[in-house]
Amino acid sequence: MVKNHGKKQRAKKQAQRTGAAYSSAAAGTTHTHEPLPDMTALPLVPHGSWRLLDLDLAARLVAACRAGCVPCQKSLAKKMVTDARPTLAALAGAVYGTLPTPGAVASGPTRLWAQLAREAVRSRSGETAFAAVAAMSGTDASALLEDALDHWAAGDLRLGQLAHLAPADPMGALREAGIEVVTLDNLDLGDDVDPYHLAPAYGVMPMRTDTPGGPMPMLLLYPETEDAGIEDLESRTDWKHWGLHGMPDMDPAWRLRARIADRSLRGLVHVGQDGEHDVELWRASESVTLPQDWWDLLDRAQHILVVGPVADPEAPGALEATADAGELLAVVARVSFV
16 A cells, blocks of 8 residues: 555656656656757746746756647646746747737637737836736636647747847847747748838828928838837937937938829838838828928928827827937938828
């Protein structure tokens, strides 16, 4: 009796440790899925907060998913949902903290949590994101984990934006873990996919400003998606910080495209040396005829002051407050009439 009891206890502990079914552990038929991915880069993401992560559990679960072993996936996923919510938050955060959107096929809990995941990357604080995972029901947590594991199993994580979270280069560690790290620049999207719709989105507001040389047209950018903002503009442009004093530099490579036929703005782009645009910050979704006096000013100036991002452009003093906070970028762009 004592001997059998000891064997049962050892099998139970082994099942808890490995995630294998109790019957497999008791029979000595447990298995692992080699090679286990190196998960040492996982603590770089803030979503699990400061809590200890179970990297061994994460590695075995991802390996089981890549191997297509359903029994191991079920047992290990159950253990993570029940006992390792910080690890779950980190696994999911590595995916949804950087993807522009969670995707239409993601579950409702994942689509909601993805907003917190992206904010955690921007603020480098995962407390709110982790608290949401910790408070999830078992069903919602399982849905989030399943969605995240689809990306981990496919090895298609887009984690380039995590590079600023640590002084060491996390990309090498992620590649060593078997994760293919790609960005929009090297992602082959195919001819039927428009990369503009995968990037952070902005709206524009035509304005005017006074300069020593007279009035000048101004275009104010405001974020339309959560990933749009000062960090995105700093990474995609070489615009300088501007405090509303003097005039920012003029860069003829930046072009505001305007259509004469209906007095409308068509887009804001940066034109490369080959004559093609390499950055598209804004594209008109519809044709809006501009007031005649503003259009005449644009026609006379042939240049425009572009500033942003301003989160709430219609709020009184929003532009000044953004500039005072040191979070306003600006450039003088050329106007291309078509």
